[in-house]
Amino acid sequence: MSTPRPTNPGPVPADDPSPPEDHIGGRHRASAPEPAPLSFHGPARVIAVANQKGGVGKTTSAINLGATLAEYGRRVLLVDFDPQGALSVGLGVQPQQLERTVHDLLISNDSKPDEVVIPTKVPGMDLLPSNIDLSAAEVQLVTEVGREHALSRAIQPLLADYDMVLVDCQPSLGLLTINALACADSVLIPLECEYFSLRGVALLIDTIEKVRARLNPKLSISGIVATMYDPRTVHTREVRTRVVEAFGELVYDATINRTVKFPETTVAGEPITRWAPTSSGAQAYRHLAREVIAREAAAQ
Numbered sequence: 001m002s003t004p005r006p007t008n009p010g011p012v013p014a015d016d017p018s019p020p021e022d023h024i025g026g027r028h029r030a031s032a033p034e035p036a037p038l039s040f041h042g043p044a045r046v047i048a049v050a051n052q053k054g055g056v057g058k059t060t061s062a063i064n065l066g067a068t069l070a071e072y073g074r075r076v077l078l079v080d081f082d083p084q085g086a087l088s089v090g091l092g093v094q095p096q097q098l099e100r101t102v103h104d105l106l107i108s109n110d111s112k113p114d115e116v117v118i119p120t121k122v123p124g125m126d127l128l129p130s131n132i133d134l135s136a137a138e139v140q141l142v143t144e145v146g147r148e149h150a151l152s153r154a155i156q157p158l159l160a161d162y163d164m165v166l167v168d169c170q171p172s173l174g175l176l177t178i179n180a181l182a183c184a185d186s187v188l189i190p191l192e193c194e195y196f197s198l199r200g201v202a203l204l205i206d207t208i209e210k211v212r213a214r215l216n217p218k219l220s221i222s223g224i225v226a227t228m229y230d231p232r233t234v235h236t237r238e239v240r241t242r243v244v245e246a247f248g249e250l251v252y253d254a255t256i257n258r259t260v261k262f263p264e265t266t267v268a269g270e271p272i273t274r275w276a277p278t279s280s281g282a283q284a285y286r287h288l289a290r291e292v293i294a295r296e297a298a299a300q
């Protein structure tokens, strides 16, 4: 099914926000039913949370989507794949104090994945942490054979234990992000409801297409989630409308409002489901989790 092309150029600049028309779009909009409980776990669907634009809500979405998927009984592994370690910090882990991180799995053959995975405060959600060591991996991997598949090899032994693996990417389209795309079943794109947000999405989609063609034929786009939405301003409403015009059914119904609760959760080191369980932010991520579960089930 084709994804609708934009009909109205609108007020938001975009290089060419229209996605390619075949294979990666075309999912039916999920009605977000309450997910059925699982009678067994695994093998996991791997979702890369990616956008090369910085500060759009990738890490916040990985943490809170992970926590809400866990609330729905899914076993979740969060992979911190950004040398900044923001996802680890957001879950109350001090990255510099870690003895082992995802970097060890990528570079050394001695480390076992289950020695690196640590539990989080959220039942059913574990973390593969990262710290600044990961920045060296990009350099170290360059000379490796099969360098794009290092993360895939590293997490392969873990997939049987989880239902969803969320990989939090750094804001670039470098080798680490390519590794995440090369091992993912799908990509979740957080898109900030800001004037320039559509710039760069065409490049991201182009990169996803190339990875799908050359490295990972199963890769698809899970969807685009609008973040930092402020319903009081005409501006963000316009931007979201423009995103829906451009990407149609790829856009999740769930929309994440801009609220100070999210920065607060980072300081608290826990997901919004624990910090403010009844807040609209927590409800929005529960809505997103229901849609993600439905789309990933339909894609299998």
Ligand SMILES: Nc1ncnc2c1ncn2[C@@H]1O[C@H](COP(=O)(O)OP(=O)(O)OP(=O)(O)O)[C@@H](O)[C@H]1O
Binding pocket: 053, 054, 055, 056, 057, 058, 059, 060, 061, 082, 086, 169, 170, 171, 227, 228, 229, 256, 257, 258, 259, 260, 261, 262, 263, 264, 266
């Ligand atoms: N819905 C929201 N409302 C308000 N603030 C938010 C929201 N989502 C995220 N933030 C805040 O915006 C900042 C950037 O968010 P986040 O770290 O999730 O983005 P990111 O895309 O992972 O950034 P980077 O590209 O640097 O990895 C953080 O301070 C976070 O707390």
Ligand SMILES: [Mg+2]
Binding pocket: 058, 059, 060, 082, 086, 168, 169, 170
């Ligand atoms: Mg981040």
